[in-house]
Amino acid sequence: MPKIIDGIEEKIYNAAYELFSQKGYEFVNMKMVANKTGIAVGTLYNYHKNKKSLYLSVLENSWQETLNKLDEIMDNEKKSKKLVRLITVLYTEISARKGIAQELIKSSELKEIKKKVINKLKNKLLIRIEEALDCHKDYRNAEVDQETKKRLVKLIFIEIIAMNNEFHDDKQKNIEFIMNSVNSMLS
């Protein structure tokens, strides 16, 4: 007895997001997603071509909100605070979605398309970081060559992830450390 489900796409998203975040791609199966959503397996396939594409869609969506927050900061925060605010927000967001963030540093084992989406996502984040870094650099009146800046951007990014993984109860110190590492490179 088919039922019409309201806001089904969102429900699927929520269920899948939670599962993928907690367990990782390989340890989630479609039945789990269906169960958690409260729908039948087949219904999943009305909304997503296959498991991979479901995963990808979750991945993309899950970051959109974050991207918006970051943009908000870029638009409205004052120069001197942009970088630290951006790092703080990114830290918090990543903290909340550990499992799914891992994918952003792993490079292998993702086949072509999966890779593409993830890279696109990563780039979006890196672009924001770069922008904020530029502002910060200007604000501090510092000079960095192109090569160094490129690396610095990535460094900030992975630092956020790594500090999250390694010292997860110490947000304050972690962020200070990251800022410190950036600032000292800008002297």
Next chain:
Amino acid sequence: MPKIIDGIEEKIYNAAYELFSQKGYEFVNMKMVANKTGIAVGTLYNYHKNKKSLYLSVLENSWQETLNKLDEIMDNEKKSKKLVRLITVLYTEISARKGIAQELIKSSELKEIKKKVINKLKNKLLIRIEEALDCHKDYRNAEVDQETKKRLVKLIFIEIIAMNNEFHDDKQKNIEFIMNSVNSMLS
């Protein structure tokens, strides 16, 4: 028809190492390893209890040589060069085993034992880094508080992996950057 195969353990190791490095645990199956080794599936099980233990053994072995090299540096290199040499070697080693290095930053999806072995391994590497960092700090006459040092150690580690991933054709610049980031934190 059974035949005695020469250096089979090494052959298995090589095949498994290459496959696990390239594809990651979940995407390698025992038949692939057997085929690449040029033996029957069953033979694999004469040498390794199961897939997990094969993987673990490959993982451990693959790092033993590296650990030895690092120890060599710690023992014989002069203070001023210890850190940079250690980073260089680690960088080179990780560069050669990309896939399998990933496991060291991913935290989840590894069940108990797997996790244990990986953490043991990671710790061994971190201990060497810490030691080298201590020397370097002494040599530069710098001061760092405990909290910062802890983070700095992890930072060096993930920087090596990340730089490898992101700018793999520019070893020289990458290492300079890493050293730079460390040194500037020690001022």
Next chain:
Amino acid sequence: MPKIIDGIEEKIYNAAYELFSQKGYEFVNMKMVANKTGIAVGTLYNYHKNKKSLYLSVLENSWQETLNKLDEIMDNEKKSKKLVRLITVLYTEISARKGIAQELIKSSELKEIKKKVINKLKNKLLIRIEEALDCHKDYRNAEVDQETKKRLVKLIFIEIIAMNNEFHDDKQKNIEFIMNSVNSMLS
């Protein structure tokens, strides 16, 4: 291509029953059951957690009807006929499911749960036999000590199985013999 199969549980039951009866647990594999049922292997696992549980379910089911028939006799047959009727029915039932009855006299090689289910089943049968034996004893005004009765119950049970195995075309004589052996013990 999935299709909805009618009465699939019963079909599985029938196929599995026939196979397990004829060949015994170890010599039946899931593919055989699937093939005989006319379904895919995976489908089997939609209805039964694993091979053992399929087997157990078949075992239990196959005896439920018998238990019902026996109870019917206990409830409605007149005292003087209870035992002979019960033995006759049990004989007929066992005759129809030779293979699966064997499990009831084999004791070993069944791991924990399997054992438990089989013993439960066996006990149910033995309880009915005992009851009938009690009636019969009363009816014949005979005396037996506890120890003897215990053994007599088991004896009736295994006699039914053994006579079935050994002289399967002579139901009449077999039952007479069993009754005879019981009666002579009750004099």
Next chain:
Amino acid sequence: MPKIIDGIEEKIYNAAYELFSQKGYEFVNMKMVANKTGIAVGTLYNYHKNKKSLYLSVLENSWQETLNKLDEIMDNEKKSKKLVRLITVLYTEISARKGIAQELIKSSELKEIKKKVINKLKNKLLIRIEEALDCHKDYRNAEVDQETKKRLVKLIFIEIIAMNNEFHDDKQKNIEFIMNSVNSMLS
């Protein structure tokens, strides 16, 4: 480095006997037998064509000694004691080799040859029982028709096995019960 092994056939027999008795055919593998014997798996195949034939040979051998003991009784024991002595010995022997005795009442799941050997064996035992029963009958001056006697012989046999299985700590009572059941049929 091949070694010449003394009394190897007997060693294999002992190891295999113990294993098969304890665990049953399906749960013993050739490596276990080799290990327990203290030889290589391949060596097993110099003495026995395959697992089945090893099993069969063990089965046959294991009963030869028993058969001899039984014959001794038939030859030397006085008429009045023949049956009870024979039952006692058989009871003791079966008690010591539970696992392997089970095969004698199971009829199915043994493919052709296996079946043949087991039946041959069983017949040898039944013949002795019949002989002893005849003596006993003469001694007690009893009459039984052919059909009954045939069944009585089997009955004695399965009673021994069943009493063993069901009340294994009460040898004395069990044997009394068996004798009792026989005697009461001979009145």
Next chain:
DNA sequence: TATGAATGAGCCTTCATTCAT
């Protein structure tokens, strides 16, 4: 559109048997 039973390829693992040494 929603359902979920059905599908079957594919995975890990075992073990009787062979045969180069």
Next chain:
DNA sequence: AATGAATGAAGGCTCATTCAT
């Protein structure tokens, strides 16, 4: 004759995907 490494068929089970209802 003894060895035991090598073999590979076979088994139990999972799960992404399909499609009749």
